[in-house]
Amino acid sequence: MGSFDSEVINQNRAAHSDPTDEGGWGWGRHWGEESHGPSQASVSAGYQFIISDGQVTAEQLVRGSHLYDVPLSANDSFVIGTGTMTETISQSSGTQVIQYGLEFGSTTQYAVTETSFTVAQPSAALPNGGTLVYDFTIAGGAVTAETRTVTFGVVSHTETVTPPSDAVFTVATGSITESWVEGNQVKTVTFGQPADGTAYVVAARSTTFIAQGGSATALDVDPGHRAMFAIGSDGTVTAAAMVKADGATMAVMPDSHVAFTQLEPGFVEEAISWGNHSRYVVFEDAAGHGVYTEVAHGAGTAVDLVGLKAQLAELPAALAAAV
Numbered sequence: 001m002g003s004f005d006s007e008v009i010n011q012n013r014a015a016h017s018d019p020t021d022e023g024g025w026g027w028g029r030h031w032g033e034e035s036h037g038p039s040q041a042s043v044s045a046g047y048q049f050i051i052s053d054g055q056v057t058a059e060q061l062v063r064g065s066h067l068y069d070v071p072l073s074a075n076d077s078f079v080i081g082t083g084t085m086t087e088t089i090s091q092s093s094g095t096q097v098i099q100y101g102l103e104f105g106s107t108t109q110y111a112v113t114e115t116s117f118t119v120a121q122p123s124a125a126l127p128n129g130g131t132l133v134y135d136f137t138i139a140g141g142a143v144t145a146e147t148r149t150v151t152f153g154v155v156s157h158t159e160t161v162t163p164p165s166d167a168v169f170t171v172a173t174g175s176i177t178e179s180w181v182e183g184n185q186v187k188t189v190t191f192g193q194p195a196d197g198t199a200y201v202v203a204a205r206s207t208t209f210i211a212q213g214g215s216a217t218a219l220d221v222d223p224g225h226r227a228m229f230a231i232g233s234d235g236t237v238t239a240a241a242m243v244k245a246d247g248a249t250m251a252v253m254p255d256s257h258v259a260f261t262q263l264e265p266g267f268v269e270e271a272i273s274w275g276n277h278s279r280y281v282v283f284e285d286a287a288g289h290g291v292y293t294e295v296a297h298g299a300g301t302a303v304d305l306v307g308l309k310a311q312l313a314e315l316p317a318a319l320a321a322a323v
Helices: 006-013 040-044 305-312 317-322
Strands: 046-052 055-063 066-069 076-080 084-091 094-102 110-119 131-139 142-152 155-160 168-172 175-182 185-192 201-209 222-231 237-243 249-252 258-264 267-274 277-284 292-299
Touching (some): 142 175, 168 317, 175 317, 222 258, 222 277, 237 258
Antiparallel strands (some): 046 110, 055 066, 076 084, 142 155, 175 185, 258 267, 277 292
C-alpha cells in the first residue's frame, strides 16, 4: 500500500471536491469543459473496498499494482449491493452520490458507473459574488434557445448557449432537464427556478458511464462529428459528406486511403489507411433521419459491432434516438 497525494485521489474519485466551491463545475452546465469532475482517466481507475461486519471500513484507489488509501470522513456513507456499491457524501452545499459496479471479469475491483450532485439550496449567487442564471425560450413545450447571464454589480453579460447536437430537453413545471451523450458518458443537468425569481439556476447534475465490458470496440460518441451517406439498394456506400455545425455539408471523396462500408443498416464504417497504419470511425443513424453521428473510433479496421450495439443499448431511449 502506498502514499498518494490526497488531492489527486480526490480528483480521481470525483467525490470529495465540492462542485459548488470556487472554480467548481457545479455552477455551470459545461463542467466537463472546465476540467473538473471525472475524467476518462479517473473513470478507468479501479477501486476496492474493505468490508467488516457488513460495513465499509476503508476504500482504496487501484493504479496498476499499487493501492492508495482514499481519505474517508464522517460525511461518507455506503450501501453495499450485489456487485455494486453506493457512496454518499453529505456536504453543506449538497449531496454527492457515487455509484460503483464490479469491473468486467473481476470479483473485487470496482469502477465508477455514475456520479451525481444535488445542490441543497439552488441559488444564482456565485462564491465570489455576482450571479449566474440561465434562461430558456420554450415553444410548444420544447426548448428552442438557451442563454446564460453573469452579473457583477451593475454589469451583466448575456451569451447564447449552444447545446450539443444530440442534447435532449425535458420541460417540467419549475424545472428543465438537459441531457446529452459525449464519449461513453451520459451527462445531465437539471435547472430549477428559485422561489425568488423566474430565471433558472443549476440544481443538480449527473454523469453516467457506459462500461465497455467485453467489447473489443468502445463506445465514444462525438456529437460534433456527423455525416451523411448515399447508400445503394445493395448496401454499397456511393457518396459521403461531412455535416458541419451549421448544417452545411462537405463532400468526402473515397480514394485509396479512405473507404466507406455499411456494416448493417444504420451503421457505416469509415476506414482510413496510410502506409502500414489504419484506423476506423463508426457512424450511426439511430433515428433513421439520414444524419449519422460518430459513435466509435479506433486503430485497425475491425469493428466489434455486436459489442458496440450492446453499449448503445444502455443509452436512455430519447438520447439513443438523438445520436
